[in-house]
Amino acid sequence: MSTDVGRPQHLTTQEARQRLEHERTSRLVQLQAIEAGAGPAEADLKSAQTAAIQRVLKEIDAAGQRLLDGTYGTCSSCDTAIPPERLEILPYVRFCVTCQQRSA
Numbered sequence: 001m002s003t004d005v006g007r008p009q010h011l012t013t014q015e016a017r018q019r020l021e022h023e024r025t026s027r028l029v030q031l032q033a034i035e036a037g038a039g040p041a042e043a044d045l046k047s048a049q050t051a052a053i054q055r056v057l058k059e060i061d062a063a064g065q066r067l068l069d070g071t072y073g074t075c076s077s078c079d080t081a082i083p084p085e086r087l088e089i090l091p092y093v094r095f096c097v098t099c100q101q102r103s104a
């Protein structure tokens with residue numbers, strides 16, 4: 001018996017857009033919290049966290065562009081479909097698991 005009964009096999013454009021917007025909003029909230037909470041002693045940590053969040057925001061923007069140009073959900077390296085389960089977890093991901101592991 002399949003555990004996927006009733007689950008879509010891929011994200012619709014609207015679902016992908018909503019997930020990307022949710023990710024963007026979450027990261028912006030994180031940036032605000034970092035700005036509000038870090039003291040001078042934590043400047044290096046604050047800088048590293050801010051840089052990491054800004055990288056993710058760029059990835060989210062790039063995913064939005066892929067959504068517009070019709071390449072969203074396709075691995076940027078091998079051109080295979082990225083599994084919907086991976087896109088549910090990381091809606092801005094550019095690579096399938098195999099290609100991501102190769103680049104790491």
